[in-house]
Amino acid sequence: MGEDPTSVAVTADGARPRLDRERILDAAQAIAATEGIGKLTMRRIGTELGADPTAVYRHFRSKDEMLVQLADRLFGIGPELDPTASWRDQLRAELRFALSRYRAHPDLAMLLAVQPDDTPSLQHIADRTLGLLMDRGLSTKDAGLFFQLIENHVVGTGLYYAMVEHADDPRLRDPEAMRRLYALLPATTFPNAVKASPDLFPDLDETFDLGTDCILDAIERRTQPHPSGSTTTGASS
Amino acid sequence: MGEDPTSVAVTADGARPRLDRERILDAAQAIAATEGIGKLTMRRIGTELGADPTAVYRHFRSKDEMLVQLADRLFGIGPELDPTASWRDQLRAELRFALSRYRAHPDLAMLLAVQPDDTPSLQHIADRTLGLLMDRGLSTKDAGLFFQLIENHVVGTGLYYAMVEHADDPRLRDPEAMRRLYALLPATTFPNAVKASPDLFPDLDETFDLGTDCILDAIERRTQPHPSGSTTTGASS
DNA sequence: ACAACTGTGTCAACGCTGTTGACTTCGGCG
DNA sequence: CGCCGAAGTCAACAGCGTTGACACAGTTGT
Numbered sequence: 135m136g137e138d139p140t141s142v143a144v145t146a147d148g149a150r151p152r153l154d155r156e157r158i159l160d161a162a163q164a165i166a167a168t169e170g171i172g173k174l175t176m177r178r179i180g181t182e183l184g185a186d187p188t189a190v191y192r193h194f195r196s197k198d199e200m201l202v203q204l205a206d207r208l209f210g211i212g213p214e215l216d217p218t219a220s221w222r223d224q225l226r227a228e229l230r231f232a233l234s235r236y237r238a239h240p241d242l243a244m245l246l247a248v249q250p251d252d253t254p255s256l257q258h259i260a261d262r263t264l265g266l267l268m269d270r271g272l273s274t275k276d277a278g279l280f281f282q283l284i285e286n287h288v289v290g291t292g293l294y295y296a297m298v299e300h301a302d303d304p305r306l307r308d309p310e311a312m313r314r315l316y317a318l319l320p321a322t323t324f325p326n327a328v329k330a331s332p333d334l335f336p337d338l339d340e341t342f343d344l345g346t347d348c349i350l351d352a353i354e355r356r357t358q359p360h361p362s363g364s365t366t367t368g369a370s371s
Numbered sequence: 372m373g374e375d376p377t378s379v380a381v382t383a384d385g386a387r388p389r390l391d392r393e394r395i396l397d398a399a400q401a402i403a404a405t406e407g408i409g410k411l412t413m414r415r416i417g418t419e420l421g422a423d424p425t426a427v428y429r430h431f432r433s434k435d436e437m438l439v440q441l442a443d444r445l446f447g448i449g450p451e452l453d454p455t456a457s458w459r460d461q462l463r464a465e466l467r468f469a470l471s472r473y474r475a476h477p478d479l480a481m482l483l484a485v486q487p488d489d490t491p492s493l494q495h496i497a498d499r500t501l502g503l504l505m506d507r508g509l510s511t512k513d514a515g516l517f518f519q520l521i522e523n524h525v526v527g528t529g530l531y532y533a534m535v536e537h538a539d540d541p542r543l544r545d546p547e548a549m550r551r552l553y554a555l556l557p558a559t560t561f562p563n564a565v566k567a568s569p570d571l572f573p574d575l576d577e578t579f580d581l582g583t584d585c586i587l588d589a590i591e592r593r594t595q596p597h598p599s600g601s602t603t604t605g606a607s608s
Numbered sequence: 609a610c611a612a613c614t615g616t617g618t619c620a621a622c623g624c625t626g627t628t629g630a631c632t633t634c635g636g637c638g
Numbered sequence: 639c640g641c642c643g644a645a646g647t648c649a650a651c652a653g654c655g656t657t658g659a660c661a662c663a664g665t666t667g668t
Contacts, residue, residue: 152645176626186647188627193645197626246534252543252552257561260571265563278570282531282578283585290527297483306489315489324494326502333515334497341519348520348585389616413655423618425656430616434655 153185155193155203162204170300171241176200205246206253208239215262222350225266229288229346232259233339236292243289243296271357280353287349291342298338309335387421392430392440394420399441407537408478413437442483443490445476452499459587462503466525466583469496470576473529480526480533508594517590524586528579535575546572 151157161182166174176197177187194200212231215224236243263284267277298307305311316324316331327334388394398419403411413434414424431437449468452461473480500521504514535544542548553561553568564571 175624177624180646185645188648189646191627252549257553257556257564261561261564264567268563268567274567274570275573277567278573279578279581281567281571282573282575283582286527286531286578286582287523288527289530290523290525293526293530294523312489316494319494324498326505327494327498330501330505330511330514330518333511334518336512336515336519338519341516341523344516344589345520345523345586348589349582352581352585352588412653414653417617422616425619426617428656 153183153189153193157183158190158193158200159204159207162200163208166204166241167239171245201245202253205242206255208242208245209235209253209255209259211255211258215266221266221270222354225263225350226346228259228263228266229284229342232288233291233295233342236288236295240296240299243292246289267353270353272353276356280349283349287342287345291338291345295338390420390422390426390430395427395430395437396441396444399437400445403441403478404476408482438482439490442479443492445479445482446472446490446492446496448492448495452503458503458507459591462500462587463583465496465500465503466521466579469525470528470532470579473525473532477533477536480529483526504590507590509590513593517586520586524579524582528575528582532575 158179161179162174165178165182176190180187180189183189190200194203212228212235215227217224219227260281264277264281267280268274272280301307305315312335313331316327316334319328319331321328395416398416399411402415402419413427417424417426420426427437431440449465449472452464454461456464497518501514501518504517505511509517538544542552549572550568553564553571556565556568558565
């Protein structure tokens with residue numbers, strides 16, 4: 135009867151391999167991607183995998199624990215940066231990739247907003263970004279400040295993406311509809327909003343790059359006001 | 372025995388006046404403020420007001436509708452700006468007040484993240500900020516861009532506040548604990564994070580002001596490309 | 609003044625959620 | 639072979655948003 139007992143765990147003709155954290159996270163990611171994070175329930179994952187609705191609890195202590203793992207997986211690490219590129223271009227690429235994560239997984243911002251945590255993926259990204267800031271010549275204090283600022287910038291824009299994508303009201307998802315809505319506001323009480331209405335709700339990528347440039351400019355001004363080497367950080371590796 | 376039938380609706384000796392949207396929002400705000408938005412349920416509001424758990428549905432069609440009203444109330448309008456102050460100080464005050472809303476109501480960012488919408492309060496604030504940008508001389512296109520950037524800045528920092536306040540793990544709420552945690556990371560894989568660990572997780576108000584200055588500097592450079600002796604920095608009240 | 613109606617509160621119930629405990633089954637190990 | 643722990647199943651608990659039927663109040667129309 136037993137033809138191939140070597141394989142890990144196959145009940146019959148390849149039907150229903152056993153569950154493990156990997157397969158569960160696969161299913162969770164698929165559900166979140168196709169139907170939104172609102173439909174991502176523990177019971178749903180179980181049935182999706184052809185198992186009992188509560189089977190997931192044999193592999194994750196709670197839903198929160200699973201969401202943390204899912205967030206870490208979605209965040210990934212990102213491509214290695216080109217070390218020959220300019221400092222500015224490297225940091226720019228790092229930020230662009232960070233935002234691209236939110237575009238690829240609109241639920242990520244919501245996930246992190248509801249379940250903030252600190253995983254190896256985030257730590258890796260933090261380390262790389264901090265390295266870029268300090269190599270440029272920022273003191274550790276300024277690096278900490280600007281790193282937090284950059285994080286707010288990315289999270290803020292990412293959250294905006296997520297909000298727009300998740301809005302129930304389809305008008306909120308359509309910039310053109312929002313512009314029309316603002317154009318029709320009472321001009322006596324909201325004169326400026328009406329006047330600027332054709333240019334409201336601009337492209338979020340353009341806005342993001344504008345914000346990135348604002349920050350990069352500030353860093354450049356702070357690190358080379360006059361080329362007379364005042365490096366406060368003496369011990370650099 | 373009926374002494375005062377003029378008053379609106381009092382069942383007996385002042386016990387349990389009738390429900391209305393105002394009183395319901397009061398209770399909802401109180402619950403969210405004291406126990407967090409996670410404990411804010413429709414049934415809880417009803418019992419809190421001494422009524423049936425489902426009584427709220429006589430005044431709000433759904434929980435989402437109630438949350439929108441609650442968000443609008445929490446957002447408020449903000450104080451009038453001092454028109455004699457400099458353009459920079461006015462915009463600075465506007466942004467500071469916007470962030471203060473998130474500090475006063477940490478649930479607000481989560482609320483707007485989960486239930487984005489567009490209410491009169493937000494429109495009023497948008498109009499005022501757009502006015503400041505265009506008075507400075509920005510084109511409507513640039514005003515739209517920078518307005519979106521400012522919104523991301525405020526929402527991003529506000530969301531960070533909310534995340535920190537809502538974290539289940541108390542370590543996430545304590546910057547000092549997070550710094551210690553980063554200091555103990557393996558220095559071989561995360562050298563920069565370890566090195567900068569004493570300066571990570573800086574004061575969020577300081578970070579916010581830094582970001583505001585980055586944006587204001589960019590606006591100034593864009594509206595007066597040729598430097599004609601205007602004090603760009605040092606506007607610290 | 610009486611009837612009709614409308615708005616508000618109450619109660620029971622539906623379907624869903626996360627989670628737990630007891631039970632059964634299965635796979636690897638001595 | 640027998641054992642034991644991990645994995646899957648089943649029933650159940652408490653809670654959620656929401657709905658429908660019912661009861662009572664206040665107002666309105668005649």
